[in-house]
Amino acid sequence: MLFFLRQDEENPITKAENFLLSRLNTKCKGKTPEDFENILITLKAIGNAGRPVAAENVLLKCALNPDVPVNMSIAALEAFRRLPCNEEMTDQILQIYGEYNLDVEIRIAAYLALMKCPSPEVFKRVAGILKNEVNNQVGSFVWSHMTNAMDSTEPVHGLPQAEMMKDALNGMKLREFNLNRLRFSRAWEGSFYSGKITVLTSYYPTLTKQEKQVMKM
Secondary structure (H helix, E strand, O other): OHHHHHHHHOOHHHHHHHHHHHHHOOOOOOOOHHHHHHHHHHHHHHHHHOOOHHHHHHHHHHHHOOOOOHHHHHHHHHHHHHOOOOHHHHHHHHHHHOOOOOOHHHHHHHHHHHOOOOOHHHHHHHHHHHHOOOEHHHHHHHHHHHHHHHOOOOOOOHHHHHHHHHHHHOOOOOOOOOOOOOOOOEEOOEEEEEOOOOEEEEEOOEEOOOOOOEOOO
8 A cells, every 4th residue: 555655756747736825825825026926827727727625625725815016826727727626626616706705806816706607506606696786896807707608509508508597597687787897797608500501600709808897785
């Protein structure tokens, strides 16, 4: 048993994964600009590789660490994009998205991370949070993103997700945030598919406004 343990620790992939984890510290803490730059590079490397899976808890702590720059919290959430989905992970990211007092861009990054792990339960809970949303920036982005997603005609990922979303909402109308496009965050999706000539084109740009607008309740 000890032999196999040592053999695994000497595996190049295991070494690389351990190295990446060691660069994140506990909560992506850093003291110098160089530290933060190295941590950002590491977060992007984890997102590109989709491993190590063991980074999940550290990434969540990084995302919620109030002592790190906002762009680092966003990078931590973006690093989930290729990690395997699981219920515990999505539940914790949902909590980040649903924390109304968090930075707008962090909440939007959490929402986009959730969309990488679509499920009926995720869509229902996102819609529930949207119903009580207090921030116009987040509300406008999520509403426009979900509305466009349900109208997608892209056959590989778009249509299956659109059908799943519609089934999950079961006729429930999303709270609308159809606000000034020049002032508030929006997401657009456009796609065209022709079975006759086998042509598919799709684009999905997003725009996040820095200005934070809180609704007057």
